[in-house]
Amino acid sequence: MAIATHRSSAPQSSRRTSAPSLAVVGVTGAVGQEFLAVLAQRRFPYSSIKMLASARSAGKEVTFQDRTYKVEELTEASFRGIDIALFSAGGSISKKFAPVAVEAGTIVVDNSSAFRQTPGIPLVVPEVNADALTTAGIKLGQGAIVANPNCSTIIALVPVTPLHRAAGVHRMVVSTYQAASGAGYAAMLELEQQARDVLAGKPAQCKLFKQQYAFNLFSHNSALGPNGYNEEEMKLVHETYKIWGYFAGTGSSVQVDPFSLPGAPRISATCVRVPVMRAHAESINLTFNKPLSEDEARQILAQAPGVSIIDDRANNTFPTPLDATGKDDVYVGRLRRDLSQDGNWGLNLFVCGDQLRKGAALNAVQIAELLLK
Ligand SMILES: NC(=O)c1ccc[n+]([C@@H]2O[C@H](COP(=O)([O-])OP(=O)(O)OC[C@H]3O[C@@H](n4cnc5c(N)ncnc54)[C@H](OP(=O)(O)O)[C@@H]3O)[C@@H](O)[C@H]2O)c1
Numbered sequence: 001m002a003i004a005t006h007r008s009s010a011p012q013s014s015r016r017t018s019a020p021s022l023a024v025v026g027v028t029g030a031v032g033q034e035f036l037a038v039l040a041q042r043r044f045p046y047s048s049i050k051m052l053a054s055a056r057s058a059g060k061e062v063t064f065q066d067r068t069y070k071v072e073e074l075t076e077a078s079f080r081g082i083d084i085a086l087f088s089a090g091g092s093i094s095k096k097f098a099p100v101a102v103e104a105g106t107i108v109v110d111n112s113s114a115f116r117q118t119p120g121i122p123l124v125v126p127e128v129n130a131d132a133l134t135t136a137g138i139k140l141g142q143g144a145i146v147a148n149p150n151c152s153t154i155i156a157l158v159p160v161t162p163l164h165r166a167a168g169v170h171r172m173v174v175s176t177y178q179a180a181s182g183a184g185y186a187a188m189l190e191l192e193q194q195a196r197d198v199l200a201g202k203p204a205q206c207k208l209f210k211q212q213y214a215f216n217l218f219s220h221n222s223a224l225g226p227n228g229y230n231e232e233e234m235k236l237v238h239e240t241y242k243i244w245g246y247f248a249g250t251g252s253s254v255q256v257d258p259f260s261l262p263g264a265p266r267i268s269a270t271c272v273r274v275p276v277m278r279a280h281a282e283s284i285n286l287t288f289n290k291p292l293s294e295d296e297a298r299q300i301l302a303q304a305p306g307v308s309i310i311d312d313r314a315n316n317t318f319p320t321p322l323d324a325t326g327k328d329d330v331y332v333g334r335l336r337r338d339l340s341q342d343g344n345w346g347l348n349l350f351v352c353g354d355q356l357r358k359g360a361a362l363n364a365v366q367i368a369e370l371l372l373k
Pocket residue numbers: 025026027028029030031032052053054055056057058074087088089090091093111112113150151181182183184185186355356359360
């Protein structure tokens with residue numbers, strides 16, 4: 001795998017002696033590489049940056065801004081002197097190494113699901129609940145963990161939260177169309193190879209996924225629970241409750257019963273992998289506690305941070321994953337009254353967001369930016 005270089009357009013680097021020291025854990029992965037791109041583009045200030053991955057990658061070179069760095073093997077000693085560590089190496093690595101980093105005084109911004117439901121660990125989408133960081137008393141210089149939500153949850157909540165604030169979501173039904181890169185580099189390579197093979201008249205080789213991915217789609221590959229929903233679907237439900245402040249986390253795999261959360265919206269999801277390389281799409285149906293017209297919703301979304309509207313009915317032009325690829329905003333379109341309900345009690349929308357970016361690396365870097373304030 002070629003490791004990308006991330007040189008910012010202007011010549012100077014954002015390295016400053018007074019700035020925090022950084023570590024990127026999982027730097028050779030799909031999210032890790034996006035971390036470097038986002039840090040460079042946003043000129044995130046840093047005094048030093050450590051590139052960490054598995055022993056397999058130790059010694060590989062990564063270029064970031066004006067320097068070339070050697071990737072180091074992640075070990076328990078990796079966090080000495082590190083202020084902020086951006087983690088994206090999977091849940092088991094986070095579970096093992098995030099507590100070690102915290103002990104060393106590092107703030108971990110974690111992209112895995114390891115700590116999202118842990119009470120006391122804030123689960124943050126900066127446009128939605130930046131205040132969760134202050135409430136949890138997270139401060140630079142004191143070790144702590146901040147969890148980055150699941151990519152589908154982030155992409156839904158950036159546009160839905162302002163509507164929820166205006167009219168109260170009573171019920172949310174989400175159907176996702178999720179890209180290969182959501183499952184990392186190996187999934188992207190599998191989709192590409194299968195597409196080549198099928199077009200060449202050869203059988204598709206299934207390694208990561210059980211089913212053919214190219215020219216096909218299938219139910220999300222995460223584990224199915226006893227209720228028939230897969231983990232990705234239940235993350236969307238439970239993470240929304242935590243981010244919107246209906247509960248503080250279970251600290252275990254126990255499922256939260258929405259009927260036990262006063263005023264909590266009813267949420268259900270169907271998550272599907274589609275043969276798109278990058279950026280997730282979601283169809284979202286909302287029922288409100290009080291009427292909200294299509295025009296009011298459009299005005300709210302036009303002002304919403306992190307949202308761009310593509311909703312050109314005359315030309316039948318609406319958001320696509322390619323529109324969202326490499327972009328920071330979540331794109332919203334197909335905004336229309338839910339015809340199955342009387343009056344303005346329901347709304348349909350279709351959203352696309354780059355899950356490597358807003359669904360992972362950008363959201364985590366925005367959290368790190370909040371720590372600098
Ligand atoms: N992809 C997304 O859109 C997305 C969105 C939100 C959250 N996430 C989460 O982010 C994490 C990474 O996802 P990804 O898509 O970037 O996966 P990926 O492309 O497969 O990358 C995995 C990274 O983890 C590193 N790693 C694996 N085992 C390690 C070990 N023992 N010690 C240190 N590093 C190790 C890999 O290093 P080597 O190259 O050395 O193996 C690689 O850098 C996962 O928890 C995922 O759920 C991903």
